[in-house]
Amino acid sequence: MMKNDPATDESPLLKAPRDAEAPPPKRHGFDAGDASYALASFGAVVRPVSATMLVASFFVVTVRVETGSLVVYDDDPADSGLERVGKGAANAGVVVCALLAATLAVLALYKFRCTRILRGYMMLSSGLLLGLLGGVLVLASLEELGLEFADLASFGLCAYNGAVLGVLAIYEPAYLRFPKAATQAALVVVAVVMAWQLSHYPPVTSWCLLVALAAYDAFAVLAPCGPLRWLVQLMGETGEPLPGLLYEADLDGDGDGAGAGAGAPSSVKLGLGDFVFYSVLVSNAFSSHAASGAACFVATLLGLGVTFLLLALHRAPLPALPVSIAAGVASYVLVEYAVLPLAGALRAARALA
Numbered sequence: 001m002m003k004n005d006p007a008t009d010e011s012p013l014l015k016a017p018r019d020a021e022a023p024p025p026k027r028h029g030f031d032a033g034d035a036s037y038a039l040a041s042f043g044a045v046v047r048p049v050s051a052t053m054l055v056a057s058f059f060v061v062t063v064r065v066e067t068g069s070l071v072v073y074d075d076d077p078a079d080s081g082l083e084r085v086g087k088g089a090a091n092a093g094v095v096v097c098a099l100l101a102a103t104l105a106v107l108a109l110y111k112f113r114c115t116r117i118l119r120g121y122m123m124l125s126s127g128l129l130l131g132l133l134g135g136v137l138v139l140a141s142l143e144e145l146g147l148e149f150a151d152l153a154s155f156g157l158c159a160y161n162g163a164v165l166g167v168l169a170i171y172e173p174a175y176l177r178f179p180k181a182a183t184q185a186a187l188v189v190v191a192v193v194m195a196w197q198l199s200h201y202p203p204v205t206s207w208c209l210l211v212a213l214a215a216y217d218a219f220a221v222l223a224p225c226g227p228l229r230w231l232v233q234l235m236g237e238t239g240e241p242l243p244g245l246l247y248e249a250d251l252d253g254d255g256d257g258a259g260a261g262a263g264a265p266s267s268v269k270l271g272l273g274d275f276v277f278y279s280v281l282v283s284n285a286f287s288s289h290a291a292s293g294a295a296c297f298v299a300t301l302l303g304l305g306v307t308f309l310l311l312a313l314h315r316a317p318l319p320a321l322p323v324s325i326a327a328g329v330a331s332y333v334l335v336e337y338a339v340l341p342l343a344g345a346l347r348a349a350r351a352l353a
Contacts, residue, residue, distance in 0.1 A: 095209055099213075123167050135156070170187060
């Protein structure tokens with residue numbers, strides 16, 4: 001089953017381009033300032049998101065390890081297509097239920113101000129993710145290169161130190177005076193390792209999970225009873241964001257566009273879970289065919305750009321997964337089941353001519 005890392009459980013939050021504590025006068029329409037904010041926000045995150053997707057895809061395609069069964073229902077190629085989709089949907093439902101339970105637990109701890117417990121759990125989980133799963137990824141990568149780490153004790157010590165440095169960079173950057181870039185790099189590494197781990201689900205389950213997560217994301221953020229909506233409201237009331245859940249990037253420019261107005265934020269925040277699931281989406285496509293992966297990569301970024309436009313227009317927290325996941329899945333289906341077969345048929349016809 002999927003490991004519910006705290007850095008990815010609270011996926012999918014984009015902050016609205018407005019100060020929730022002092023909302024500006026209501027305006028109608030979409031002006032140049034809104035477009036400027038959306039463009040600046042997209043430009044601030046497109047490079048780390050792209051790097052995460054490409055690096056994760058590289059490891060997913062080139063480095064594989066035997067993990068045993070990670071699902072309730074195994075994917076049997078002998079089953080019919082409908083049966084395989086049914087099993088994949090059931091597996092995805094189990095993962096989403098586990099994610100919902102973890103989100104509610106985080107919400108309860110945050111609501112009752114058990115922040116030390118929550119912070120300790122998040123730091124421990126992130127450390128285990130970086131040290132154990134990251135260590136497995138490094139060892140598997142060395143094995144693919146035909147190299148071996150003779151002294152496993154020394155390797156374990158290096159993995160431990162790397163995990164500690166990663167945790168400090170994310171949760172306590174001031175302790176060792178880490179620059180902001182170190183925190184961002186550590187978050188990207190967490191996302192890459194988690195995406196690589198999630199890539200070990202059977203393909204049908206993985207695609208069903210992505211669709212289910214997009215639907216869950218929309219419900220959790222937009223529904224009045226959505227747990228992520230409640231969490232955003234609580235963070236707005238207390239003014240204490242949860243560390244390790246959000247990737248923060250500075251915006252270029254001074255943010256004084258016509259639509260931004262006074263008090264516009266100087267940074268944009270994207271849920272780390274979005275990095276993870278974007279990477280899983282693109283990695284799955286690259287595992288099938290390079291053309292499918294490239295199309296899915298571009299479609300995912302386009303979906304992210306559209307989401308930022310919607311964010312600037314509505315000025316309210318929005319889920320970051322649905323548009324990008326829908327665009328990515330649609331592009332994958334189009335290329336995999338229409339473009340590639342057509343290209344193969346044209347090549348075959350040309351060879352016979």
